[in-house]
Amino acid sequence: MGTPGTRDGIRATMPLLAGVVPFAILVGLTAVERGFSILSAVGSSVLVFAGASQLAVIDLVDRGVPWIVVLSTALLINTRMLMYGAALGPTLADQPLRRRALGAHVLVDFVYALAAIRFQAVEEDRDSRWGYYSVVGLVLWAAWVLGTFFGALLGDVVPPHVPMDFAMPLMFMSLLVVAGTDRATVAASVMSAGVAAVTAPLPAGLGLFLAAGAGVAAGTAVSLRSGA
Amino acid sequence: MSAQAVLWLVIVLLAIGTYVLKAAFLLFATRWTAVPPSAETALRMLPPAVLAALVVPLVLWPQGVLQPLGPRALAAVVALLVAWRTRSYLLTLVVGLAAMLLLQLFV
Numbered sequence: 001m002g003t004p005g006t007r008d009g010i011r012a013t014m015p016l017l018a019g020v021v022p023f024a025i026l027v028g029l030t031a032v033e034r035g036f037s038i039l040s041a042v043g044s045s046v047l048v049f050a051g052a053s054q055l056a057v058i059d060l061v062d063r064g065v066p067w068i069v070v071l072s073t074a075l076l077i078n079t080r081m082l083m084y085g086a087a088l089g090p091t092l093a094d095q096p097l098r099r100r101a102l103g104a105h106v107l108v109d110f111v112y113a114l115a116a117i118r119f120q121a122v123e124e125d126r127d128s129r130w131g132y133y134s135v136v137g138l139v140l141w142a143a144w145v146l147g148t149f150f151g152a153l154l155g156d157v158v159p160p161h162v163p164m165d166f167a168m169p170l171m172f173m174s175l176l177v178v179a180g181t182d183r184a185t186v187a188a189s190v191m192s193a194g195v196a197a198v199t200a201p202l203p204a205g206l207g208l209f210l211a212a213g214a215g216v217a218a219g220t221a222v223s224l225r226s227g228a
Numbered sequence: 229m230s231a232q233a234v235l236w237l238v239i240v241l242l243a244i245g246t247y248v249l250k251a252a253f254l255l256f257a258t259r260w261t262a263v264p265p266s267a268e269t270a271l272r273m274l275p276p277a278v279l280a281a282l283v284v285p286l287v288l289w290p291q292g293v294l295q296p297l298g299p300r301a302l303a304a305v306v307a308l309l310v311a312w313r314t315r316s317y318l319l320t321l322v323v324g325l326a327a328m329l330l331l332q333l334f335v
Contacts, residue, residue, distance in 0.1 A: 022318045040235050047243035052275070056282055057242065061235045070238050071245070077278050078246045083271050085253035092254060104251035163328045166300060169286040170307050170324040172279050177311040179276040188273040189280040196284035201292065208281045215277025216270055223269045 005124060005132030012118075012132075013139045016110050020140060024147025025154065026167055027054050032155025033164050034062040045148040049141055050108060052175050053077040055168055069205030076212065084112035091119045092133070094126055099134070106137025183226060188219025299331035 024045065031041035036058065044054045053074035060070040084107050092100055115133050124132075158164055180186045192215025199207030229237075287304040288296060295301060307324030314320070 019317055022321065026321070036232055036235055040232065040239065043236075044239045044243075047239060048246055050246050052279065053242065053246070057235070057238050059282075059286075061231055061238060064231070067234050067238050070234075071241050073278065073282075074238070074242050075245050075249070076274055078242075078249055079271055079274050081246065081249045082252060083268060085250055089253040097255070100254045101251070104254045105247060107250040107254070161329070162325060163332065164325075166303065166325060166328045167321060169283045169300075169304065170321050171317065172283045172286075173304065173308050173324075174311045174315075174317045174320040176276055176279045176283065177308070178315060179279060184269070185273060185276045189276040192277040192280035193284045196281040197288055200285035200289040200294075207285065208278075211281035211284070212274070212277040215280060216273040219273035219277065220266070220270050223273075224266075 003124075003128040003131035005118075005128035005130070006135050008118070008122075009114075009132040009135030010139065012114050013136050016114075016140065017143050020110065020143055021147040023051050023171065024144045025151035026171055027051060027058070028148035028151025028153075029155045029158065029164065030055065030151075030168055031058050031148075032152045033158070034058055036062075038149070038152040038155075041152040042145060042149050045145045049105065049144060050078050050081070051144075052172065055171060059168055065205055069208075073205070073208060080109075081107060081112075084109075088112065088115055088119070091115075091129065095130055099130055103130075103133055103137065106134075106141050108137075108140065110140055111137045182223075184219045184223035187222040188215040191215045191218035299328060303327040303331050 027045065028038070028041045031044075032038060044057070048054055056077060057070055057074050060073060061067070085104065088107070092103060095103070111133070114136050118132055119129065176189055180189055192211045195214045196207060196211035199210050201207075202210075283304075287300050288294060290298065290300050303324055306327040307320050310316075310323045311320040
């Protein structure tokens with residue numbers, strides 16, 4: 001504690017909580033609305049700590065999709081985290097193993113984004129770098145878990161005429177807009193959406209894989225053609 | 229298996245799998261960072277593609293029936309505009325739910 005990194009880390013994390021906490025609340029609330037236990041809602045936030053995949057899992061399991069399809073879908077959503085590790089690996093390589101082992105668990109979108117910017121902008125010693133990274137990661141993790149718990153408690157309170165099952169696609173759409181950063185990613189989502197609109201009646205999971213596959217192909221093609 | 233048991237099974241396996249994805253480079257290959265550019269491009273396309281594939285059936289095919297002009301589809305268009313203009317989860321959620329409530333009454 002007390003390194004410049006720790007202090008800056010806290011300062012950088014606070015504004016993010018406004019975006020993270022409502023999302024966490026929604027995860028807890030949705031899980032309980034769909035009839036799952038508070039413990040499993042909170043457990044998924046403690047253990048998985050990757051929002052979009054957690055929501056997808058709740059929805060797909062609730063709709064009776066086979067577990068292997070649910071698992072594959074969720075892992076596909078999280079594959080981007082492989083890139084985060086690759087990008088931050090060199091800067092964190094001098095940290096002791098137990099720091100890296102803990103750091104890996106909290107490596108989510110926001111932590112990657114903040115740390116990548118910080119490590120490029122600021123020259124600092126090993127402990128200060130770890131101070132920044134660990135504070136951002138652990139504060140977001142704690143907020144995520146507490147938000148989920150709070151949402152799960154709220155689950156029974158929401159009046160029945162509020163269409164909470166619609167909250168999940170809404171959250172996915174906000175994530176989608178954030179993920180669509182350039183022409184290639186927009187092409188990926190548009191192609192995937194088009195295919196999904198047609199393949200929705202296919203057996204659970206099949207339509208999803210066809211749509212996502214077509215989307216990745218389209219996005220990659222656009223990206224290669226524009227030479228990005 | 230009950231849905232609750234399936235959920236636990238998926239949570240535990242997903243936790244392990246996600247940790248492996250996060251930790252792969254941090255723990256085992258910190259010096260080896262040469263993800264081929266084409267693989268990186270494809271990886272970057274996965275989240276938008278998977279998210280779009282998850283959203284569309286929920287919005288266009290509620291309960292497995294195609295409703296291209298149903299309240300969900302229309303509210304989704306409103307929400308998408310809000311998400312695009314504001315980039316705020318919270319506003320998208322609030323406006324989208326409000327639009328859905330209103331449209332359920334009139335459509």
